[in-house]
Every structure is written in structure tokens, then in C-alpha cells.
Amino acid sequence: MPYKITWERAGVYRHYFGDVSVVERRASLELISGDRRFDDLRYALTNYLEVQAYESTPASTTEIAALHIGPLFTNPRILIVAVAQRDDILAAIADFQRHGFIKAPYRVFPTLPEARAWIDGELR
Helix, strand or coil, X not given: CCEEEEECCCEEEEEEEEEEXXXXXXXXXXXXXXXXXXXXXXXXXXXXXXXXXXXXXXXXXXXXXXXXXXXXXXXXXCEEEEECCCHHXXXXXXXXXXXXXXXXXXXXXXXXHHHHHHHHHHHC
């Protein structure tokens, strides 16, 4: 399992590392959105900085984006935040956003401190 999920006071922090497959990305989304705490989350922060290999196709990106519709319908207050620098991951995130399946704010930052500062500012 190339990810760790940490539940925080107001959100959830998902840290991907190593080789990350589409199946594992889907599984981590299901773990988070299926948890009883999901409806109270104010943010979901994903760190991609330690990913070595990232499996992504246009079809898998569309599927993952579509899988966000239901959870974000039940919790429309959530902020989606990513920390990424790799071009392939940034391209997959941009493709995800282009689908327009969700209306939740989705921001990408190059560092974890920048992402957390933005979250803190939004939650005030």
C-alpha cells in the first residue's frame, strides 16, 4: 500500500509514496469517502512529493474524477488540495480539473507548508 491516510482535526492528509497505481488511488479515495468522518471534513490534502511512479491514463483520470461526484455532493464544503511537482502528476490533476465534475475548490502547491498555509487561510 503506497499511501498513508492520517485523519486530522478538520481534514484528512493522504501521503502517496513509491509506485502508485490507479487501483491504489481508487482504494484510497474509497477509504476516505466511505469513512463516517468524511461528511465533517473541511479539507482533503494529498501529498505526491514522494511518488516514484504514477500510473495514469485519460480513462482512469476520468473515472477518478467521476468517483468524486457523490462524495462531494454529500460534503460540498470540502477543499481539495494537492502537493505536487512532477509534470505527469500535475498534468493528471489538470486533466481531472478540466472534466468539471466537481465544484469544490481544488488547489495545487509545490510544497506542503504552502498548501497548509492556504488551507489555514481558507478555514479562518
